[in-house]
Amino acid sequence: MLFPHHAIFNHQSPITKSSMPRVLTFGEIMLRLATPGWQRILQATSFEATYAGGEANVAVSLAAFGHEAAFVTVLQQGPLAEAALASLRYYGVDTRPVLRGEGRLGVYFLETGAAQRPSKVIYDRAGSAVALADPAVYDWHALLRERQAFHTTGITPALSPSCAQAAADALRTAKELGLTTSFDLNYRSKLWSREQARRTIEPLLEHVDLLVGNEEDAKDVLGITAAKTDVGGGRIEHAAYESVARQIRDRHGVARVAITLRESESASLNHWSACLLDGEGFHLSRRYSMQVVDRVGAGDAFCGGLLAALLDGTAAQKALEFAVAASCLKHSIPGDFNKVTREEVLALCRGEASGRVVR
Numbered sequence: 001m002l003f004p005h006h007a008i009f010n011h012q013s014p015i016t017k018s019s020m021p022r023v024l025t026f027g028e029i030m031l032r033l034a035t036p037g038w039q040r041i042l043q044a045t046s047f048e049a050t051y052a053g054g055e056a057n058v059a060v061s062l063a064a065f066g067h068e069a070a071f072v073t074v075l076q077q078g079p080l081a082e083a084a085l086a087s088l089r090y091y092g093v094d095t096r097p098v099l100r101g102e103g104r105l106g107v108y109f110l111e112t113g114a115a116q117r118p119s120k121v122i123y124d125r126a127g128s129a130v131a132l133a134d135p136a137v138y139d140w141h142a143l144l145r146e147r148q149a150f151h152t153t154g155i156t157p158a159l160s161p162s163c164a165q166a167a168a169d170a171l172r173t174a175k176e177l178g179l180t181t182s183f184d185l186n187y188r189s190k191l192w193s194r195e196q197a198r199r200t201i202e203p204l205l206e207h208v209d210l211l212v213g214n215e216e217d218a219k220d221v222l223g224i225t226a227a228k229t230d231v232g233g234g235r236i237e238h239a240a241y242e243s244v245a246r247q248i249r250d251r252h253g254v255a256r257v258a259i260t261l262r263e264s265e266s267a268s269l270n271h272w273s274a275c276l277l278d279g280e281g282f283h284l285s286r287r288y289s290m291q292v293v294d295r296v297g298a299g300d301a302f303c304g305g306l307l308a309a310l311l312d313g314t315a316a317q318k319a320l321e322f323a324v325a326a327s328c329l330k331h332s333i334p335g336d337f338n339k340v341t342r343e344e345v346l347a348l349c350r351g352e353a354s355g356r357v358v359r
Contacts, residue, residue, distance in 0.1 A: 022148040023062050023069045023311070024097065026170055027055030027156045028130045029084045030106040032336060038114040041122075051087040052108070052336030054153040054186055057297045060337045061304025061326065063092035065345075067311065072097040072143055074133040080105045081129075091337060097143055103129030110296060113267035119295065123190055131159040135166040140173035149311060150174040151303065153184040154221065157200050158191035164200050171207035180311070182210040184303050185217035197221045205252040210310070212258045212303050218244045222251075236261050238275070238284060245277035255279065256310075258320070260302050260327070268292055272328050274302060276320045283317045285324040288353075290331045297336035302327035304338065305345065318349075325349045 033047035055071065062069035071093050075081040077100055084105060085095045106125030113119035125131070144150060150170060157164035174181050183204065187197055198221055205211065215236060218224040224247050226240035238261060245257040256278045263271035273287040305326030309319035325348040330338040 022146075023059070023067050023151065023307070024072060024143060024147050024149075025055035025059045025062075025069065025151045026072050026167065027053055027152055028106055028125070028128060028159060029053040029056040029071070029073055029075070029088070030108050030125060030128075031080060031084065032108055032110060034110040034112060034334075038112050041109060041111045041120075047109070048334075050335045050337075051084045052297065054155050054184065054300050055151060056088060056093070057300035057336050057338065058151050058184075058304040058307070059088065059093045060091045060339075061301055062308050064338065064340065065305070065308040065326075065342050067308055068094070070094040070097050070147075072099070072138070074099045074101045074103070074130040074137070076101065076103050076105065076129045087337075091339075099133070099137055101129045101133045101137070103127055103132040105129070106131075112294060115266050115268050118267050121190075121296070125159070128159070130156075131163055133162060133166070135162050135169060138166055138169065140170050141177070144170070144174050144177050144179060147174075147177075147179055149180040149182060149307065151182040151184075151307060153186040154197060154201055154217075155186045155188055155191065157204070158188060158197065168204055171204055175207045180209050181207055182212070182303065182307050183208040184299065185211065185213035185221050186299070187217050187220040189220075194220050198223065202252070205254055208252075208254050210256045210258065210307065211248060211252075211254045212260075212299070212306070214260045214299055215241070215262060218248060218259070222248060224248060224251075236263050238273070241275050242277065242282045245275065245282065249277060258302075258306055258323075260299055260324075270295065270331070272298075272324065272331070274320060274324045274327075276306075276316055278316050280316050283320050285320050288324070288328040290328060293332050294334045295331055297338065298327045298330045300336070301330035301338035321349050322346070 032050045032052040035044040059069040059071045106128040109122040111120040157167045228237040248257045258276045260274045273285045276283045302323045306323035309322040326345045329340045
């Protein structure tokens with residue numbers, strides 16, 4: 001049986017009906033267990049516990065940047081689920097839309113890489129409550145009414161056929177209600193094949209206004225390859241991604257296409273930038289060089305920053321720079337959530353990048 005989360009916990013939420021959150025994200029939240037520092041799983045005797053999930057990460061970023069953000073998923077009863085929701089509420093995300101159902105909380109283990117050793121993720125998420133839930137439990141008209149925007153990712157339909165149907169229903173309803181829709185391709189090879197991803201995701205794109213992907217997603221999900229680029233070798237031909245973005249727009253009718261561009265010299269040293277194609281043309285951001293603390297969640301930080309800036313009415317180039325700066329800062333923060341302020345992002349956009357102590 002499913003029932004709204006606020007039926008039990010509404011008294012804990014500082015958000016009232018008069019301030020209905022304007023952005024809704026939909027997906028899975030998981031327990032993240034990371035080895036301390038740069039330890040390998042084989043040597044670790046403890047794990048650092050936080051909570052994470054692509055769409056939850058975006059909701060946290062939106063809330064940090066002043067937007068009223070809500071998150072919907074299905075969770076089981078129990079202290080692990082309550083801890084996950086408490087982590088979202090702590091960062092200002094409204095969890096009242098969350099439903100309860102049978103199943104479990106998904107888990108992922110992170111071994112953070114360093115130098116030439118890459119980071120590794122191990123999933124333990126089969127049988128999660130959101131993956132098992134019937135798509136009919138979501139009243140999308142009620143959930144999306146009075147919202148301005150809706151966001152989900154390619155991870156959610158990869159979880160189960162019922163999640164794929166729920167994501168499709170949500171995107172279709174959001175467009176019917178006139179919301180701005182945002183979708184991050186977020187291909188995960190450990191969840192499904194490229195063929196399954198393309199077959200499922202391509203029909204969704206007719207309901208998407210803003211499509212986001214990384215430098216590999218267009219090839220993995222849509223079969224569109226950037227020329228003269230070797231992602232595995234860390235070599236990115238930035239100009240080639242204008243062609244990729246235009247092919248996506250022309251083929252699928254998406255109004256805006258954004259692509260993050262990561263150049264990896266090693267797990268510890270990355271270069272980071274992004275591009276955006278919209279009705280005004282093609283925009284390429286500043287390129288940052290970063291000593292990586294934790295790169296997991298950086299793409300979600302980009303999505304959250306870009307969506308927040310565009311919803312604020314920021315011009316395309318400045319919105320792109322804001323998103324890239326926000327996600328650059330995320331690389332310096334352990335955990336999936338991007339715990340930065342708007343002021344810190346704007347300072348980096350202004351070129352304040354020395355890392356000197358602020359006293």
